[in-house]
Amino acid sequence: MLETAGDGTAGVALVGGDAGIGKTRLTCELVAQARERGFNVMIGQCAELGDALPYLPLADALRGADPTLRAAIAERPVLEQLLPGGESAPSSGLTQQRLFGSLLGLLAAVQPVLFVIEDLHWADRSTRDLLVFLSRMLQSERVCLVGTYRTDDLHRRHPLRSVLAELKRLPAVTAVDVGPMPSAEISDYVATFGDMDRRELSEIVSRADGNPFYAEELYAALSEGETLPDGLASLLMSRVEVLSEPGQRVLRAAAVAGRRVEDVLLRDVSGLPLADFEEAVREIVSRGLLRVDGYGYAFRHALLQEAVYTDLLPGERTRLHATFATRLTAPAELAHHHLAGHDLSGALTASAEAGRQAERLGAPAEAHRHYDQALSLWDRVPEAESLAGEGRAELALRSAIMAADSGDNHRAVNQLRALPQTSQVHERLAYYLAELGQDDAAVEAGEAAVETAQTPAELARALATSARALAWTDRHAEVAPRARRALEVARSAGVPDAEKGALISLALLSELDGDFSTAAARYEQATSRTSGILAMDLRAEFARARLLYEQGDLVEAASATDSGIRLAEENGLNWSTYGTDLRFLRFLIHYVAGEWDDAERVAGTFGARVGTVPEAILSSFALFVEVGRGLPAVGPRIDWLRPFWSNDLVTYMARGLAAEDALWKGDPTAAWEHVRACLSQLIPADPANLRICAVGLWALAELGRTDEADDLRERARTAVAGPDGKRGPMGLEGRAWALRVEAEWVRVQGRHDVALWQKVVEAFDYGFVYETARVRWRLAEAQLATGDRESAQATWILARDAADNLKAVPLASALEEFARRARFLTASTDGSLTARELEVLRLVADGLTNREIAERLYIAQKTVSVHVSNILGKLDASTRTQAAATARSRGLLTDQPA
Incomplete structure (x- = not known):
């Protein structure tokens, strides 16, 4: 997979197996090979706190990045905020999509890359979403993505199960199941540990049951002169119990922290004097139970951390969690330790703040979960509003919005309906109901939002959303007055997002009425300033570019589309809904304008290996150029698209x-x-x-x-x-x-209706190069069939030149076949003159100047001059008159009979 990634075909490997079976050892070997091949390597690890800490493995991978990666990360503020000390920028919407897009841009910028995410069974929802996104989007990048997970931890309702089932259907994903090592192999493996007699080797192999980690622990216990207890947990604890009392105390505190813990934090929680603490840690590390990891320590294996944690007494566990809670500042970790330490007030405060932090980081699913956790504690804690930093209704509204942002509009609607029905609640309810296609309910909620608005800002947003909801109902006539009122209120109150929404609604109405100049002016207004809401800004950019395209102004449409694409790229939103739509549109503009090399380059980012309907739609666009050029990619792409x-x-x-x-x-x-x-x-x-x-x-x-x-x-x-x-x-x-x-x-x-085909040519000739050429083929056929041989050949030459320029092989072949049947004169007797040169030669012989020829053929005068120079050289003529005479003597100006 590294080899194919290095060659430009991205791949994803999902490595599953029981705990200790060798997944980490396998990925370590892969990492070593990747570094030898010059790959940039990113490694991130999920932890049991992963459900509370959004994007923990991504933050882990970014934190451990080398200088090359660090420089690329610094260019992407959305990613940099995941690093220690990174500040969250004010949200302008689509934060999660910006984060995903920025990471995709980073991987493309520093490729080749090996990105390893370990212990996916502990991954938070947002990390799982990120895994799905990368697995679907990585196509031609030189990137290898590897995720590991424990199969023995995946219970029937584990959230990773459905993700794995979805991903394993993707063509780019390879499932790697790591099973127990055969007896012969594990015997050879154990023999490398050190000296032992045949009986000891046999016992270790028998007890290990093919598990390398278990084999290592058995050997360690045996070499330390211990008996071999039954079960892995007992074995692990037998190695812990030989530690000194301070060593056990430190190890128990480390187990409560999780898989990793910083040195200063562990020392504070252990409560030991510095000298005693350092001696205890040195003992633990020397026995291989903890390893030094950056600024702290990590358990050699997650199973060891779990065994020590499980062995804690309930009161001991609670007290340690409470101690950690007094020393931590990260809200998500605080919430976890407060809950485990039965400190409900602290848990509510930390959960509310953790939700706000996750919201800023673009992890809506985690934000929603933290807010809901705070709300579940609300009635059990005195002075909850003071502890949470806001009222219950405000917190519940945040929770509903985060549910919608994570893709659960139904849950958002249910939560909103349970809240006090303020204008803001009604407005969001109208928006989400419209997204769900419940138009009548959306209109009702929009009207309620207008009626209950208390401030001009609330009224502006309510009117704009209400107008948008009405647009898709039979109450179409009410849209314009409501949108105009929204525009007026938004401008006076300074609410740019509502102003932009109203302008877009009014522009769309003008389009439907056929008033395209007014529509264009309104879209221009909508794109002239930012709203602070990226989704709204991109929507306006796309709408304006689409109108220009549909009106045939390809130059301005291209400029407008490029502007929208830049906005999407700058914010990591290439793969958002409007980011994707803008790239679709840019492809179509290239295609229509005859810029097929550029169109093919854009289509190359669409990917052929598809697994979902949106991917299939994206991939389908590439067929326009691939079919037009007769490329071999057509067959495989159609096969991939067939299921959709x-x-x-x-x-x-x-x-x-x-x-x-x-x-x-x-x-x-x-x-x-x-x-x-x-x-x-x-x-x-x-x-x-x-x-x-x-x-x-x-x-x-x-x-x-x-x-x-x-x-x-x-x-x-x-x-x-x-x-x-x-x-x-x-x-x-x-x-x-x-x-x-x-x-x-x-x-x-x-x-054969020549006049009708001529009208079709004129209709497509607004700039649609390929269709104009295809229609000229049919016009030439009609002209020839009705006896106008000279016009037929002139039309054919225009079509043939366009087909050649586009590299439209199927059309060019059809035109050649038509010319052969028509017995058109396509070159001189020695094959030196092109079809266009023959056409120019005829006009030269008729006495036309270069300027007149340029006007007749709709080409530049400079181009005519080049053709004339070529003709003079090929005919060995010094003047235009001599060239015409030579052409007549050779029969180049005489049509051959059909």
């Missing part, structure tokens, strides 16, 4: 493009099956029908069938009209595809 064809958007793109691929490969029957499958999943009024109907008519023409052509044309006309016959104006591309359907329908009937 039940999704409408995946089917529209993947099967629609699979139909085109089949047509290029001469299989119209397969193409027609793909088209029928697409149409079965699209509602008739969906504009997406237009492209699919056009491809379907192409397939019917190849099959020589007219039986279903009328149905396709009618379906396309329904899509143009809309569900109620009142659709607003379509964008340029939609209008072009609608004309294309009409022209393809005529072609299916066996007729």
